[in-house]
Amino acid sequence: MNAAAVDNTDASTASDGSENNNRSKQQMAMVRRIVSRVLMPIRKCRVKRTNVIDQLKQNDEEFSVLKLDGSHTVLNLDRLVDAIECNTTVKNIQIHGGLIANLPLEQQHLLWHALGKLPKLEEIHFKYFLEFPLMLDGLNCLLDRAKGVRKLTVYDSVLYTRNYDDRLITLEQHENLKTVFFSQLRIPEGRVLDPIVQSIVTAPNLSNLTIRIPRKKKNLVTTETLRRLVRDCANLKILELRRIVLRDEHIIQMAKDLEETQNKKCPEGEEPKSKIKEVTVQCDDTLREDCCAALGSLLKNNSTITRLEVWGQKVVEDGFVEVISSLKENKTLKVLHLSHDIGDKGNSALTDLLKQNYVMETLYMRSFGDPTMMAKTDYFLKLNATSLRGLQLDINMNRAKLVEKLEKHNEELNHLYFILRGNPNVFDA
Incomplete structure (x- = not known):
């Protein structure tokens, strides 16, 4: 091998070594950047x-x-x-x-x-x-x-x-305490929740009381405590007692107290004492007819409650019909949660309700039994939620407002059809 060849080989080797060193340095720099990004938040x-x-x-x-x-x-x-x-x-x-x-x-x-x-x-x-x-x-x-x-x-x-x-x-x-929120609260065996709730009730401006426990338990609160919650908490707007099982007499009495406070006549210029807007309670397995009758009476002339949830395994069919029928003239309740197996009578009552009720937006049911009925119900409730069904009653609505609605719902063909069917004069010159 001549000297020139040796020189070329050495130069090539040196060049490769330099490239490897540069590549190694770049890789190390990248590793440092990654490590610094990981460690920086930890250091902070x-x-x-x-x-x-x-x-x-x-x-x-x-x-x-x-x-x-x-x-x-x-x-x-x-x-x-x-x-x-x-x-x-x-x-x-x-x-x-x-x-x-x-x-x-x-x-x-x-x-x-x-x-x-x-x-x-x-x-x-x-x-x-x-x-x-x-x-x-x-x-x-x-x-x-x-x-x-x-x-x-x-x-x-x-x-x-x-x-x-x-x-x-x-x-x-x-006086400033407005919200008391207990979530996944464990109650040791042999202890009761009632004395604690009785103390919470004394907060003068309490507006939201939420108590959720992990598993259903009975006899945690008394009828008198529930009555104080409804009658004495003048500013209470949200009451949620999740998995705290109420007996039938508890639910019946609570419904009567809510109805009484809503319908109580106040001196001129004063607001009704009850301001409760959302109620969530747990019944004992089945919501029976007596409870449904009390809830139906409450909802028939309801003026404040917008959300009612009664959790349980099921609701008797005739009782469901009574609750649903009470909502035909209701102008306030938007969300109703009951249990499943509403039967043919329930389906019929629900159909009659949706012909007249333009306020209800959500019905929580585990099983309608009839998928077609469920789809139809969901559709009309969605129309209620978007205030489209109300337009059907006002065929002389301002043209500009109708155009605004059409633009807002231009991707929902069914909604557009509903608007146009209910307002034929929109095309008049």
Whole structure:
């Protein structure tokens, strides 16, 4: 091999080595960028977690939500409590059971006491207190000081009381409290929910009470407590008691109280006492005729309720007919949830209803038995929801409004047909 060939070979080898080095550097740079993108959020979260005490002390107006979870167990509790007592910006506290699980009772009360004194506190949110239950006396300690709170949420938790007669503190001074939301609330065996609901009822401006438990249970609330909810909560708009099984007499009495408060004559210039718009309850397996009769009487002249849900396994056929028939003249109810197996009588009653009712938008049924009937019902309910059926009654409606409706529903051929059929004068010169 001559010298020129050797030189060319060495140059080629050097060139290949240089290209490999460049490629290796590019790959390493790419790996660094990817790793930095992954680690950056983690570093930020780490800084945020370790700096929660400093953030509390800085009183930055943008720091309004305080989240305390299991990652904050490394914090010195005394320093955390001191920082909370210095803060004037936090409006919303979200507390995870993972933080409280490792705190002795004395330290828990120090924390509740400090959080309750936050001057701008509006929302309290507890979640995932399962393995370590949420103690009622701890909740009382916090609420007793947080007089300005607007919303209380307890999610996926066990609410535990040491004594059978323990109660939630009276909420008469909590004038800002409007929403109490318990979701997936576990009730320990041998405990009852009734005393807690009785305390919640005392909140003067309560507008939304939602209590959902994981499994159906009976005898958690009494008739008297249900009556207080309907009669004494003048500002209550949403009442949802999911899987808290009510006996027939409970449902009948509640329907009568709702009807009475709606129809009660008020002095001139005053609004009706009842403002309840949404009601959700659970019946015991079957919604029987006596209950249906009470609900039918309530809905016949209903002026406030827009949504009614009665959960159960089924509703008797004649009872369903009575409830549906009561809605022919109803101008308020938009959503009705009952159970399945409505039968031929139910189908016939439903057909008669939809000839006259232009307000109902949703009917929840598990089985109509007749797919054609179900499709027809869904179609007319959809027309109600879009306010198209009401146009059929007004053949002299303003032309511009009709054109606006036509443009809005130009992709729904059935809707266009309905509009045009109900308004033949739209083509008149």
